[in-house]
Amino acid sequence: MTIITSKTNPLIKKIKKLQKKKYRKDSYLIEGWHLFEEAYQAGVEFGTIFILEEEKERLPKGLAYQLVSTSILAELADSKTPQGIVAEVKREILERPDLSQGxxxxxxxxxxxxxxxxxxxxxxxxxxxxxxxxxxxxxxxxxxxxxxxxxxxxxxxxxxxxxxxxxxxxxxxxxxxxxxxxxxxxxxxxxxxxxxxxxxxxxxxxxxxxxxxxxxxxxxxxxxxxxxxxxxxxxxxxxxxxxxx
CATH class of the missing domain: 3.40.1280.10 (SPOUT methyltransferase, trefoil knot domain)
Structure with missing residues (x-):
């Protein structure tokens, strides 16, 4: 699999938009293994999962992913020391609740x-x-x-x-x-x-x-x-x- 190393890659340019609120209408980014594992256990729908090559064995079997360089992962992450994975998560559409209950x-x-x-x-x-x-x-x-x-x-x-x-x-x-x-x-x-x-x-x-x-x-x-x-x-x-x- 090709490792994305360029900031001008179309996919990277598209995903970086999710760092701004106005583009997070349908999906958003999470980073780090804890949040990723919480999302996976919750059964959320993932978009693209970006991961370092040395971390890919930690992914559950069957999940598609895209390898990126350390510098590109840093571009996608918000923290100063990203933990090897950044994932796009699809926002769930919820029906309005009954606020008179609970x-x-x-x-x-x-x-x-x-x-x-x-x-x-x-x-x-x-x-x-x-x-x-x-x-x-x-x-x-x-x-x-x-x-x-x-x-x-x-x-x-x-x-x-x-x-x-x-x-x-x-x-x-x-x-x-x-x-x-x-x-x-x-x-x-x-x-x-x-x-x-x-x-x-x-x-x-x-x-x-x-x-x-x-x-x-x-x-x-x-x-x-x-x-x-x-x-x-x-x-x-x-x-x-x-x-x-």
């Missing part, structure tokens, strides 16, 4: 890819039904978000909804995190079988619209002097409590 996490304008990925991974670990993201939330298919999710987007569904659209299609109680005086401690919440937990922007918190639509605003009591918690840490506390309540 427990959902909603991310409103969360900007940091690490926070987004961590919260999705935590929702997966806590056993939530799925995750909803606002149009202004960081792209879940960016390399940084993918590394932070560690494959959790293959374990639970993720959908994009504006807050306006969400309230039109869901009658589940909307819980909005807030530091305002009228918010209720999460420890005092009554058990709920269905809910949507909204986590807001890192700097601004939940929007005014979110507060106006909330069935309940909630906060985490803090004994120390810190004004607030990192949004991903706060989400972790609430997700595990609400899942088990």
């Amino acid at each position: 427990k959902w996490l909603y991310l409103e304008e969360v900007q940091d890819p690490g926070n987004v990925g961590t919260m999705i991974r935590t929702a997966d670990a806590a056993g939530f039904t799925g995750v909803l993201v606002s149009p202004g939330t960081a792209d879940i298919y960016s390399p940084k978000t993918l590394r932070s999710m560690q494959g959790s987007h293959w374990h639970l569904p993720i959908y994009e909804y504006s807050l306006d659209e969400l309230t039109k299609v869901s009658h589940a109680p909307l819980l909005v995190t807030s530091l305002k005086d009228r918010s209720q401690s999460y420890l005092d919440l009554a058990p709920m079988e269905q809910l949507i937990l909204l986590m807001g922007n890192e700097g601004q918190g939940a929007s005014g619209l979110a507060h106006s639509l909330a069935d309940q605003t909630v906060h985490i009591p803090m004994s120390g002097q810190a004004e607030s918690l990192n949004v991903a840490i706060a989400a972790g506390i609430l997700l595990f409590h609400l899942k088990n309540s």
Whole structure:
């Protein structure tokens, strides 16, 4: 098999476009063996798999692949030290869910890819039904978000909804995190079988619209002097409590 060594190769030029969000409508790139193995176990559909010749024996039998040089793999990867494999993954088309059933996490304008990925991974670990993201939330298919999710987007569904659209299609109680005086401690919440937990922007918190639509605003009591918690840490506390309540 020919090893691609040129940056001007048509396939490489085409695949490199997936490094930009506007080209990730149908597929996206993952890198490293951990994410690849998670994808394979999840039964995803691969596009082209790019791999170094010395790594090809690690691939499951029957998978097609394209050999590339170390320099070309570095061109396709986002990390400074790629782990020998970069793969194109086809995006799955999901039907719209019944948001009145189960427990959902909603991310409103969360900007940091690490926070987004961590919260999705935590929702997966806590056993939530799925995750909803606002149009202004960081792209879940960016390399940084993918590394932070560690494959959790293959374990639970993720959908994009504006807050306006969400309230039109869901009658589940909307819980909005807030530091305002009228918010209720999460420890005092009554058990709920269905809910949507909204986590807001890192700097601004939940929007005014979110507060106006909330069935309940909630906060985490803090004994120390810190004004607030990192949004991903706060989400972790609430997700595990609400899942088990």
